Amino acid sequence: xxxxxxxxxxxLREKTADVETxxxxxxxxxxxxxxxxxxxxxxxxxxxxxxxxACALAAAxxxxxxxxxxxMPGENRxxxxxxVGSTSSGRNADRSEGNTADGKASEDTDGGSxxxxxxxxxxxxxxxxxxxxxxxxxxxxxxxxxxxxxxxxYVGEAKNSGNADRSVASAEAADGADMMADTGGAExxxxxxxxxxxxxxxxxxNVRQEGVDEADIxxxxxxxxxxxEDNNKEIAVIDTKGQKMEKAASISVEDRGDNCSxxxxxxxxxxxxxxxxxxSMESQFMLERYPGYMGSGAQETTTVITYDIxxxxxxxxEGDVSQSGNYNSSRMADGYLYLFSEWGIxxxxxxxxxxxxxxxxxxxxxxxxxxxxxxxEAYWYEIVTAVDLKKPKEVKDSIALFSKGGQIYVSNENxxxxxxEWEYKDTVSNxxxxxxxxxxxxxxxxxxxxxxxxxxxxxxxxxxEYKGNLRVVTTEGETNSVYVLDKNLKKIGSIKDLAEDERxxxxxxxxxxxxxxxxxxxxxxxxVDLSDPKNPKIVGELKIPGFSxxxxxxxxxxxxxxxxxxxxxxxxxxxxxxxxxxxSDKTDVKETDTYVLEHVYSTDVSYDYKAALIDPGRNIIGFxxxxxxxxxxxxxxxxEEEGFICNMEEDINGNGMSGTRGVYIKDILYVVQGxxxxxxxxxxxxxxDDLIL
Amino acid sequence: MKCDAKIxxxxxxxxxxxxxxxxxxxxxxxxxxxxxxxxxxVAAYENIGKLKKEEAFKSWIFxxxxxxxxxxxxxxxxxxxxxxxDVYSQIPSQETDLGIAVDVRKAFFLLEEEEQMIVGLSVxxxxxxxxxxxxxxxxxxxxxxxxxxxxxxxxxxxx
Numbered sequence: 029x030x031x032x033x034x035x036x037x038x039x040l041r042e043k044t045a046d047v048e049t050x051x052x053x054x055x056x057x058x059x060x061x062x063x064x065x066x067x068x069x070x071x072x073x074x075x076x077x078x079x080x081x082a083c084a085l086a087a088a089x090x091x092x093x094x095x096x097x098x099x100m101p102g103e104n105r106x107x108x109x110x111x112v113g114s115t116s117s118g119r120n121a122d123r124s125e126g127n128t129a130d131g132k133a134s135e136d137t138d139g140g141s142x143x144x145x146x147x148x149x150x151x152x153x154x155x156x157x158x159x160x161x162x163x164x165x166x167x168x169x170x171x172x173x174x175x176x177x178x179x180x181x182y183v184g185e186a187k188n189s190g191n192a193d194r195s196v197a198s199a200e201a202a203d204g205a206d207m208m209a210d211t212g213g214a215e216x217x218x219x220x221x222x223x224x225x226x227x228x229x230x231x232x233x234n235v236r237q238e239g240v241d242e243a244d245i246x247x248x249x250x251x252x253x254x255x256x257e258d259n260n261k262e263i264a265v266i267d268t269k270g271q272k273m274e275k276a277a278s279i280s281v282e283d284r285g286d287n288c289s290x291x292x293x294x295x296x297x298x299x300x301x302x303x304x305x306x307x308s309m310e311s312q313f314m315l316e317r318y319p320g321y322m323g324s325g326a327q328e329t330t331t332v333i334t335y336d337i338x339x340x341x342x343x344x345x346e347g348d349v350s351q352s353g354n355y356n357s358s359r360m361a362d363g364y365l366y367l368f369s370e371w372g373i374x375x376x377x378x379x380x381x382x383x384x385x386x387x388x389x390x391x392x393x394x395x396x397x398x399x400x401x402x403x404x405e406a407y408w409y410e411i412v413t414a415v416d417l418k419k420p421k422e423v424k425d426s427i428a429l430f431s432k433g434g435q436i437y438v439s440n441e442n443x444x445x446x447x448x449e450w451e452y453k454d455t456v457s458n459x460x461x462x463x464x465x466x467x468x469x470x471x472x473x474x475x476x477x478x479x480x481x482x483x484x485x486x487x488x489x490x491x492x493e494y495k496g497n498l499r500v501v502t503t504e505g506e507t508n509s510v511y512v513l514d515k516n517l518k519k520i521g522s523i524k525d526l527a528e529d530e531r532x533x534x535x536x537x538x539x540x541x542x543x544x545x546x547x548x549x550x551x552x553x554x555x556v557d558l559s560d561p562k563n564p565k566i567v568g569e570l571k572i573p574g575f576s577x578x579x580x581x582x583x584x585x586x587x588x589x590x591x592x593x594x595x596x597x598x599x600x601x602x603x604x605x606x607x608x609x610x611x612s613d614k615t616d617v618k619e620t621d622t623y624v625l626e627h628v629y630s631t632d633v634s635y636d637y638k639a640a641l642i643d644p645g646r647n648i649i650g651f652x653x654x655x656x657x658x659x660x661x662x663x664x665x666x667x668e669e670e671g672f673i674c675n676m677e678e679d680i681n682g683n684g685m686s687g688t689r690g691v692y693i694k695d696i697l698y699v700v701q702g703x704x705x706x707x708x709x710x711x712x713x714x715x716x717d718d719l720i721l
Numbered sequence: 722m723k724c725d726a727k728i729x730x731x732x733x734x735x736x737x738x739x740x741x742x743x744x745x746x747x748x749x750x751x752x753x754x755x756x757x758x759x760x761x762x763v764a765a766y767e768n769i770g771k772l773k774k775e776e777a778f779k780s781w782i783f784x785x786x787x788x789x790x791x792x793x794x795x796x797x798x799x800x801x802x803x804x805x806x807d808v809y810s811q812i813p814s815q816e817t818d819l820g821i822a823v824d825v826r827k828a829f830f831l832l833e834e835e836e837q838m839i840v841g842l843s844v845x846x847x848x849x850x851x852x853x854x855x856x857x858x859x860x861x862x863x864x865x866x867x868x869x870x871x872x873x874x875x876x877x878x879x880x
Contacts, residue, residue: 036872039879040844043822049741050755058737059730061759062766066726287877309874354870370866374833433863448860459860484860 032685143402143517145464145475148395148430151381157430158384161405162375230693234580234640236488239440241360243292243305244638246689246700252276252340253691254302257721258684258702260289263304264721265340266705268693273705273719276341281306281333288331291355294365295337301417302335302343303365307355330355330369334420347421351411352386359438364414364424364471366443368436371409386411388426398428399475402462406430410445414471424471429464435485439493442467442476446491448484458505459484463491463498463517479517483509489579489637490544492537497561501544503531508546512561521562527552533591536579541614543587547575553589555614567615574605577634582666583644585612590633590640590651593624604628604653606664606672621671625662628653632687641690648710650697652680652688661690661699663713676713681706729766732778740786743845746829747790747837757793761786783846784856787838794834828875836871839864 051057148154233244245256253266253273265277281288285308293304307330331350335343353371360366373384385392386409393411400406413426434447443466450459461484465476483502485491491500496515501508507528512521527546535544542556553576555568573596576589586608593605603626610618631653632639641650649664649672663676676697680688684702691698695710703721708714740761744754765772765782772781829837835857842853850868854861 032876033869033872036876036879037840037844040825040828040840040875043825043879044742044746044844047738047742047745049738050751053737053741053755053758055730055734055737058733058762059726062726062729062762065763065766309877433860433866435862448862450854450858450860 030685030687035685143478145466145478146400147475148398148400150395151385153400154395154398154430155379155381155384157401157404157406158373158375158379161407164405165375228643228645231641231643231691234637234642236437236637237439239361240438241294242638243294243358243360244689245292245686246691246698247293247295248691248693248698249295249297249340250693253693253698253700253705254293254295255700255705255721256290256293256686258686260291260685263290263293263302265337265343266719267341268696268698268707273707273717275719275721277343279304279335279343284308292358294358294360296360296363296417299363299417300336300338301346302337303360303415303417303420304333304335305355305358305367306331306333307369328352328354328369328371330367332358332365332367332415332420334415334417347419349389349413349415349421349423351388351413351426353409353411356410357436359443361440361468362470363417364468365417366438366468367413367415369411370433371411372433373407373409375407386428388413389423393426393428397426398430399464401430401432402478402480403432406432408433410434410436412443412466412473414468414473416471425473427466427473427475429466429475434462435488437488437491437493438468441469442493443473444491444493444498446485458482461485461500461502463513465498465517477515477517479513479519481509481511481513481519486532486535489537490532490535492542494537494539494558499537499542499558499561499564501532501535501542501556508532508544510542510556510564510566512558512564514561521560521564523556523564523566526554526566533575534577534579534589536581536587538581541611543579543609543611543617545576545579545589545591553609553617553619555611555617557614568617570609570617570619572607572619574601574607576605576607578637578640580640580642581644582608582642582649585610586644586666587611587617588642588649588666590631592630592634593622601629602626604631606649608666608671621666623664623672623674625653625655628655628660628662630654636687639687639689641692646692648692650690652690652699652701659688659701661688663690663697663708676708678706678708678715680704681718726766729769732775733762733782736779736782739845739847740782743783743841744786744790746825746841746845747787748793753793757786757789761789764789780846780848780852780856783842783848787842787856791834791838824879828878831874831878832871836867836874839868840871840875843868 230248230250233242233247235242247254251267251269253268255264255266257264261280261282263279264275265279267274267276279302281290284306288306288308290304290306293302295302307328309328329350330353331348333348334346336346337343351367351369353369356368356370358365358367371386376383381392387393388411408431410429410431411426412428414424416422416424429445431445431447432449434445437444437446444463445466446461446463448459448461460480460482462478462480464478467474467476481500481502483504485500485502490502491498498513498517499510500513501510507524508526508531510523510526511519514520530546533545533547535542540557540559542558543553545553553570553572554566557565557567574591574593576591578590580588582588589607589609591605592601593603594600595602603624606623607619608621610620631651633651639651641648647665649666650662652659652661657679659680661676661678661680662674665673665675667673678699680699680701682688682701682704686702688699688701691700692710696716697708697710699706699708705719705721706715707717709716737758740758741754744757745751748754748757761782765785772778829840832840838857839853842848842856850861850864854864857864
């Protein structure tokens with residue numbers, strides 16, 4: 029959870045702190061009431077009746093039938109095969125190819141049943157899914173009323189009581205992932221700059237997939253620093269050329285209204301462009317349409333605005349593209365920006381197309397660009413739009429995946445949208461993850477196929493494409509599995525029942541080898557040989573204390589892990605830990621060096637890979653960590669003989685809402701936190717300058 | 722676990738203010754919040770045999786309460802469907818005694834029911850996304866993204 033969110037929660041807590049509890053609910057009165065109840069059941073019956081009556085009278089102002097939170101008992105997943113006849117093939121790229129591949133043995137129940145992605149033929153068909161959803165909501169509420177308490181209510185207990193501190197701590201850590209990594213499934217970035225930057229003159233955003241750029245809150249082009257200011261309304265352009273840093277310009281969205289704020293941005297040095305992504309909430313729409321409407325129908329819009337920065341001190345706006353929904357994530361490849369937003373439909377009794385069809389650049393999307401979900405209900409869209417930065421006012425292509433909410437992984441050729449559906453039965457949770465593949469190239473999007481596998485993914489590093497195959501490492505129930513899916517997302521290989529009672533903490537694939545870390549008491553680092561996709565094999569397992577949340581290849585034959593150290597006696601995490609693994613022999617991986625930052629209780633890198641500055645070429649490992657004294661920036665190098673060397677540990681003086689970033693230009697490191705930029709020499713690690721925006 | 726009214730009341734004492742605040746944000750007024758908590762107490766007490774560990778009491782009773790609130794809201798929404806045209810009278814006005822700061826009420830009002838549950842469980846239950854996911858039967862990632870969105874909306878109103 030980021031600081032801004034934390035602050036809202038704190039404010040709510042404060043503001044409700046002095047709420048008075050009614051007399052009747054005081055423990056002594058409750059005790060008395062229960063004692064009376066013990067004496068005669070009629071009494072309770074009476075209370076029940078009374079409360080139920082009150083409920084019946086309750087005048088909740090809920091215009092919107094609420095969203096489903098559990099899987100409907102009545103919902104049957106069925107494969108779209110049965111409805112192929114009724115769907116348009118407009119978007120389906122290689123339908124024929126797919127069908128031939130399907131002939132044999134798709135009886136595999138574990139995953140990988142192969143399916144085309146069906147697209148809608150008209151809006152009515154889209155609406156059917158919404159209606160089905162609406163209907164099952166109604167049924168669910170009927171069922172709930174009839175159901176005894178047993179089934180539904182007590183699920184929480186078994187789950188919550190079992191796991192001790194560790195699981196809580198990790199979930200908390202994962203909570204941080206919201207804004208940047210998880211929610212959006214954020215990943216990406218720009219190899220574009222790399223052409224200019226071949227010599228490693230300046231740092232680039234740490235990305236999920238090499239060759240696919242990702243947006244961030246701080247960027248540099250080798251001379252200027254671009255920093256999203258803490259008000260989220262302005263990007264400051266800072267010239268670093270002179271003796272002192274100087275603000276040269278500012279790119280602001282303030283003229284777009286109070287509700288508009290910037291999420292992240294790209295700088296594309298070789299095209300001399302900056303593209304920012306902003307969003308705004310517009311409640312006017314619903315109010316106009318439904319006077320007195322108080323639900324959540326606020327219409328969210330996500331916009332990409334492109335600026336020319338030939339002269340960075342005079343940026344000029346070139347145009348924008350907008351689409352429905354909240355910003356989820358984005359990627360940039362070959363000069364095209366791919367924007368992902370998610371839009372949930374507010375269910376109402378009478379709906380017109382504009383209530384359930386997303387808009388792109390002011391127009392309703394065409395039915396044929398809406399991909400239908402694997403089930404038969406949906407209320408959520410993932411909208412993907414491609415923008416050619418040379419024509420920043422135009423939509424090159426767009427597609428919407430009708431879904432229930434998921435995340436993305438973008439390889440060099442495909443977008444994978446994955447969503448996990450959870451089902452709870454007898455206190456055991458089962459889940460299945462559905463993956464949909466959309467190919468992209470030069471701004472064109474093609475819906476391909478969908479498949480599924482059991483379990484859920486830790487993050488986007490747990491899913492990886494290589495030579496057309498997709499490899500995933502999943503956690504399902506109390507065990508973990510590796511699956512390999514072919515280009516039709518049909519399962520071709522698997523390893524199951526790994527690391528019982530543990531779950532995946534981090535993963536990284538490189539070519540034919542995958543590494544992943546699970547954790548319960550010690551941290552096994554598994555190596556998987558994937559050279560034969562049909563027959564993946566665990567070839568190594570290294571047990572060490574603590575765990576790594578983030579893995580990064582560090583030069584040849586080395587894998588860097590950043591995570592937490594865990595005291596083996598108490599099982600308490602006692603500091604951020606760096607590990608270096610020697611992976612020259614994948615069957616015998618060794619942890620050659622470690623460094624524990626005692627009293628540094630967490631780092632953003634655990635859930636946001638963009639917070640890491642890692643450059644094996646220049647031998648730099650930088651990140652911020654939190655200790656009792658506040659936030660600090662650490663800079664390490666790795667020496668074969670000496671192991672990790674901590675070159676810098678400096679207090680961070682900014683206090684913004686977003687995370688801290690470290691970027692370097694030549695021999696200067698800039699640590700940016702909120703509106704404060706602090707510069708350090710990379711030779712003597714001394715502070716040389718600072719600037720407050 | 723075995724438990725009589727006294728032991729139950731002891732466990733309840735540690736959590737009841739949070740339960741009530743949570744119900745107050747979910748339901749529309751004091752009376753309904755009170756009723757929801759009473760119902761949860763009775764349900765919990767009757768089923769206390771199913772609770773395995775005392776430590777789990779808080780999350781357990783919160784889950785019960787959240788289910789009850791949800792059920793009641795849904796029921797109310799249904800009733801309302803059958804008696805259309807009365808939307809205006811249901812918008813709480815400033816005069817109504819909400820028992821809670823007006824901006825908090827408004828902020829909760831902006832949310833969909835599901836978002837209310839998520840935020841309520843975070844604030845008053847002190848739960849993380851994993852735990853909320855378990856009790857609402859949702860993917861923790863979905864919980865996180867929904868919570869993030871909900872808090873964004875609330876931020877505008879809470880000043």
